[in-house]
Amino acid sequence: MQWVGAVRFMFNLALEQRRDWFRPGRRFNYASQCREVTMLRAEVDWLKAVPVHPLQQALRDLDRAYQNWWSGRAGAPQPRQRGLNDAMRFPDPATFDFRRVSCRWGEVKLPKLGWIRFRWTRSLPGHVRNLTVTRRAEQWFISAQWEQEVAEPAPPVLPALGIDMGVRVFAALSSGVRIVPSNEGKKAGRALARAQRKLARKQRGSRNRRKAKARVARLHARVANARKDFLHKQSTIVAKSHGVVVVEDLCVRNMVRSAAGTIAEPGRKVRQKAGLNRTILDQGWFTFRTMLAYKLASRGGQLIAVDPRNTSRTCEACGHVSGESRNGLRFVCVACGHAAHADTNAARNILNRARDTRLLPVEASGCRADEAGTSVALVA
Numbered sequence: 001m002q003w004v005g006a007v008r009f010m011f012n013l014a015l016e017q018r019r020d021w022f023r024p025g026r027r028f029n030y031a032s033q034c035r036e037v038t039m040l041r042a043e044v045d046w047l048k049a050v051p052v053h054p055l056q057q058a059l060r061d062l063d064r065a066y067q068n069w070w071s072g073r074a075g076a077p078q079p080r081q082r083g084l085n086d087a088m089r090f091p092d093p094a095t096f097d098f099r100r101v102s103c104r105w106g107e108v109k110l111p112k113l114g115w116i117r118f119r120w121t122r123s124l125p126g127h128v129r130n131l132t133v134t135r136r137a138e139q140w141f142i143s144a145q146w147e148q149e150v151a152e153p154a155p156p157v158l159p160a161l162g163i164d165m166g167v168r169v170f171a172a173l174s175s176g177v178r179i180v181p182s183n184e185g186k187k188a189g190r191a192l193a194r195a196q197r198k199l200a201r202k203q204r205g206s207r208n209r210r211k212a213k214a215r216v217a218r219l220h221a222r223v224a225n226a227r228k229d230f231l232h233k234q235s236t237i238v239a240k241s242h243g244v245v246v247v248e249d250l251c252v253r254n255m256v257r258s259a260a261g262t263i264a265e266p267g268r269k270v271r272q273k274a275g276l277n278r279t280i281l282d283q284g285w286f287t288f289r290t291m292l293a294y295k296l297a298s299r300g301g302q303l304i305a306v307d308p309r310n311t312s313r314t315c316e317a318c319g320h321v322s323g324e325s326r327n328g329l330r331f332v333c334v335a336c337g338h339a340a341h342a343d344t345n346a347a348r349n350i351l352n353r354a355r356d357t358r359l360l361p362v363e364a365s366g367c368r369a370d371e372a373g374t375s376v377a378l379v380a
């Protein structure tokens with residue numbers, strides 16, 4: 001706890017220096033701040049007690065946060081918070097070591113701490129490059145980043161798939177399958193609401209408040225774990241059985257949605273609620289897409305993003321575009337009478353669009369996918 005506290009302190013101090021002590025002609029960067037950490041450690045005992053590498057890594061993280069901000073990939077760097085950002089990274093493989101004790105247990109050797117037992121839950125097939133120790137909801141986790149040479153997988157001979165991400169249905173597939181969202185959040189919601197009410201009544205700084213806070217954190221972690229489990233399972237199923245998967249470009253979709261939402265939804269509270277739901281789901285969609293991208297890539301498949309404009313209002317059979325074709329969950333074309341589930345119709349349009357237009361590989365990432373168009377052949 002002291003070590004992750006020191007790392008957090010270092011990050012926040014360096015952030016303050018860059019943010020509040022900036023003067024023309026005075027430059028702060030990773031190298032200058034590293035030199036100052038060395039000087040600071042010579043004078044402050046509790047900083048000297050912490051290995052220097054995790055402290056330097058905090059400065060590196062901050063430097064990256066600034067780079068991301070300046071290039072428009074992220075917002076301004078924010079201070080790290082106790083309880084939310086309790087982590088430290090060991091970047092040098094020479095300073096740590098692993099050994100397996102049994103099938104379930106392993107031990108890791110950390111600088112100044114010695115051998116620590118942990119529950120071994122993942123295989124380590126490659127050369128470990130760095131270690132991160134994290135504390136989440138009163139539990140400690142150790143994660144290793146490893147590197148391994150793999151041969152380029154051959155493109156699989158599997159069908160192509162279009163996916164429409166929605167609010168009612170988590171994902172509608174062009175094959176007709178609809179993935180409904182897991183209701184873990186809803187199940188844990190009541191317990192969470194109760195725990196939060198209890199927390200609100202506790203006196204600030206008291207021992208009971210700390211206990212109540214830990215319970216809230218545990219429940220939050222449970223919901224997050226359940227969601228991650230759901231996303232992993234669904235993305236694995238999809239990636240295993242398809243060669244090319246087409247999704248909508250999320251940035252464009254969001255703009256379309258918010259414009260439509262203001263007309264469609266009259267009540268103010270309704271809109272706020274919908275917005276909230278959407279942001280929660282948005283995170284799920286993005287994670288799902290990220291998981292799909294790497295799971296497909298590791299099997300030789302590919303994820304493609306297309307412009308989603310009008311995909312929910314276009315008839316999959318005749319191509320007629322009309323908002324009147326859409327009637328809640330049903331899609332009945334006003335031109336040709338073709339009827340289908342609205343989300344399945346949209347998923348098929350997304351798949352068709354990848355066939356018809358210039359294809360965009362998702363690895364080019366996010367909003368800028370359109371700038372890096374490369375065409376790919378569809379399997380089906």
Ligand SMILES: [Zn+2]
Pocket residue numbers: 315316317318319320333334335336337338
């Ligand atoms: Zn039609």
